[in-house]
Amino acid sequence: xxxxxxxxxxxxxxxxxxxxxxxxxxxxxxxxxxxxxxxxxxxxxxxxxxxxxxxxxxxxxxxxxxxxxxxxxxxxxxxxxxxxxxxxxxxxxxxxxxxxxxxxxxxxxxxxxxxxxxxxxxxxxxxxxxxxxxxxxxxxxxxxxxxxxxxxxxxxxxxxxxxxxxxxxxxxxxxxxxxxxxxxxxxxxxxxxxxxxxxxxxxxxxxxxxxxxxxxxxxxxxxxxxxxxxxxxxxxxxxxxxxxxxxxxxxxxxxxxxxxxxxxxxxxxxxxxxxxxxxxxxxxxxxxxxxxxxxx
Amino acid sequence: xxxxxxxxxxxxxxxxxxxxxxxxxxxxxxxxxxxxxxxxxxxxxxxxxxxxxxxxxxxxxxxxxxxxxxxxxxxxxxxxxxxxxxxxxxxxxxxxxxxxxxxxxxxxxxxxxxxxxxxxxxxxxxxxxxxxxxxxxxxxxxxxxxxxxxxxxxxxxxxxxxxxxxxxxxxxxxxxxxxxxxxxxxxxxxxxxxxxxxxxxxxxxxxxxxxxxxxxxxxxxxxxxxxxxxxxxxx
Numbered sequence: 002x003x004x005x006x007x008x009x010x011x012x013x014x015x016x017x018x019x020x021x022x023x024x025x026x027x028x029x030x031x032x033x034x035x036x037x038x039x040x041x042x043x044x045x046x047x048x049x050x051x052x053x054x055x056x057x058x059x060x061x062x063x064x065x066x067x068x069x070x071x072x073x074x075x076x077x078x079x080x081x082x083x084x085x086x087x088x089x090x091x092x093x094x095x096x097x098x099x100x101x102x103x104x105x106x107x108x109x110x111x112x113x114x115x116x117x118x119x120x121x122x123x124x125x126x127x128x129x130x131x132x133x134x135x136x137x138x139x140x141x142x143x144x145x146x147x148x149x150x151x152x153x154x155x156x157x158x159x160x161x162x163x164x165x166x167x168x169x170x171x172x173x174x175x176x177x178x179x180x181x182x183x184x185x186x187x188x189x190x191x192x193x194x195x196x197x198x199x200x201x202x203x204x205x206x207x208x209x210x211x212x213x214x215x216x217x218x219x220x221x222x223x224x225x226x227x228x229x230x231x232x233x234x235x236x237x238x239x240x241x242x243x244x245x246x247x248x249x250x251x252x253x254x255x256x257x258x259x260x261x262x263x264x265x266x267x268x269x270x271x272x273x274x275x276x277x278x279x280x281x282x283x284x285x286x287x288x289x290x291x292x293x294x295x296x297x
Numbered sequence: 298x299x300x301x302x303x304x305x306x307x308x309x310x311x312x313x314x315x316x317x318x319x320x321x322x323x324x325x326x327x328x329x330x331x332x333x334x335x336x337x338x339x340x341x342x343x344x345x346x347x348x349x350x351x352x353x354x355x356x357x358x359x360x361x362x363x364x365x366x367x368x369x370x371x372x373x374x375x376x377x378x379x380x381x382x383x384x385x386x387x388x389x390x391x392x393x394x395x396x397x398x399x400x401x402x403x404x405x406x407x408x409x410x411x412x413x414x415x416x417x418x419x420x421x422x423x424x425x426x427x428x429x430x431x432x433x434x435x436x437x438x439x440x441x442x443x444x445x446x447x448x449x450x451x452x453x454x455x456x457x458x459x460x461x462x463x464x465x466x467x468x469x470x471x472x473x474x475x476x477x478x479x480x481x482x483x484x485x486x487x488x489x490x491x492x493x494x495x496x497x498x499x500x501x502x503x504x505x506x507x508x509x510x511x512x513x514x515x516x517x518x519x520x521x522x523x524x525x526x527x528x529x530x531x532x
Contacts, residue, residue, distance in 0.1 A: 154377045154447070163451030164373075167444055182442040182474075209472035214451045248383065249440045252390035259395060260350065267345060275338055 036101025039094060043087060044102075052106045054212065059202055061106040066201050068107035073099045081194040140223045143196065148231025151224055153179070162218035165228070168210070172235050183210065190233045199229040304482055305467035309460050312489035319492035320500065333498035336413050343406040351399025354392040355428075358435070361389055362449070366457055369450035376447050385446050390439050397432040400425065420494045427487050434480035442474060453481070 041050065044061070054060030061067050077095050080086035090098070150156035152171065154164030165171070166179035171186040193199045202208075203225040206215050220228070272280075324331055337344055365372050376382040404425045407413050439445055456469040470478055491497060 153379070154373065157373075161370075163448060164377075167447035167451060168442075180442070180444045180448065182444075182448055210448075210452065213466070213468045213472065214455070217455075248387055249390060252387050253394060255387070255391045256394035256398065259391070260346075260398070263346065263349065270345065273337065273341065276341065 035094070036097040036099075039090070039098040040101055040105075043090075043098070052102075060205055060212075061102060063108050064106060064201075064205055065108060067102055070099055070103055073102055081198065140226055143200070143226035143228070143230025143233075145227070145231040145234045148227035148229070151228055152231055158218065158224055159221050160218040162215050162220060171232065183208075186232060187235055190229070190235070196226075196229040196233050199232055200225040203228060301467050301471045304478075305456075305470055306460075306465040308482070309465075309485050312485040315489045316491050320497060323492055323497060324500070331497055331501055332495070333501070334416075334495050336416060339412040339416070340406060340410045343402060343410070347399045347402030347406055349399070350395040351403060354394075354396025354399060355432075357392045358389060358396060361392075361446075365446065365449045366454055369454045372446060373450055376444070382444060382446070386439065386444055389446065390436065393432055393436045393439060397429070397436060400428045400432060404429065420490070424487075424490065424494045424496055427483060427490065431480065431483045431487060434476055434483060438474075438477050438480055442477060 040052075044052075048054055048059070048061050052061035054062075066072055074095055076084065077087055077090065077098060087095075147156060151158060152165045152169075154166060158164075165186070168180040168183035169186050170179035170181065171189075190196060190199055193202050200222075203220050204222075205219075206212060375385065407417050407421060407425065442448075452469055452473065456466055459466040459469070470481055487496065491499070
């Protein structure tokens, strides 16, 4: 089990996957020995000792991209985004590590990927051997306009995941800047090595907060492609400080204004019985009858 | 047990249990103590400047949190238009600032006014400190980590419902910034001290007035009322 979380409903696919992964390790024991060592030495510090991912480091466990040997070797050799290349690894070491990664972490079939069922439906007749490489198979090419609508929330995700702009900004996208809980997504396409990288990272987002919040609300393959296409259209630099970066100043002014209004209300407020008695006692107000009643 | 499970899966239940059972015990055994223990008779000017903004702010902000919990989709729909999102966020922040200013004035009043201080218990000070913490962390969350009105529905709505349905998912808030976690935890701390403090007066909200039968009130009319000139001042 990857996250040591309490098993609850809806986690069954993940458990099955973990069980499958465990069963597959002894299948290639000779390679797995060195592969496992390499993994714990080179990969586990970022991707987690169970390949569960950490922070902005994507999960390897159950990641469809890990099923593609060529891609895995390529990423180890050349790095990707923030991930460094490992030029010091010899060819057979890379092969051993790739074997280990593919046998340990790749989803056995596309259907066992948590949240990946839509992918399976979308790719339809894709053969299991090519399923990972062809995740964009039967879906339409990403539409940046639709992607932007998903980003700002004008269009809802099929599984009701939160719109990206809840936490992320992306330049000046959407007229207003997006949220500031998470990082700005400017340049995300470069960081993740192209649109496919972005779409792949969204398939099983391993990032803080996203990992848990999209666990039961995965994005469909089409939504991921649309978002990736939208991110690819973003300018290289982020926008300057937006109008919203100062909205606390306006709010502070509004709060002060409300206090001023209260100040206007203070002399006109209903006086308590005690206050009336006091002022009457001082003789600066003429006697009047009781206005307070107990049955209001 | 991991700290996260302790704080976000166990403690909330402890806090709710304390609020319900100790609160019920207090209501049954010492019903006359379900009160805000007002000190208006001792000092009313600073109370006006503190209590009114504090209560308006806190009640409306809590109502906003409740809307996000009960009607997350409606809230998301509202927030799809950027101007509406901006209005909502700014309104929440204004109300939070009102509440914080109000509670700071109340704290100052409680400690500076000799008559009020003489009836102040240690728990009063604890409650005021918790309230200041709650509003300060809430305001900082709104300013630093916008847009809370959207991501609340993605993080805290499922988290709180997971508590309600007895399948807690403490992982949901686990990755949030500590400021946000503190804000959430502080709420449960307030819930836990509620039955032991004057905060219990939240249960005395006279909602019964909304649906009780009408009744005739006959006033002993005053000089002013008889002349039919309300607010008339004699010269």
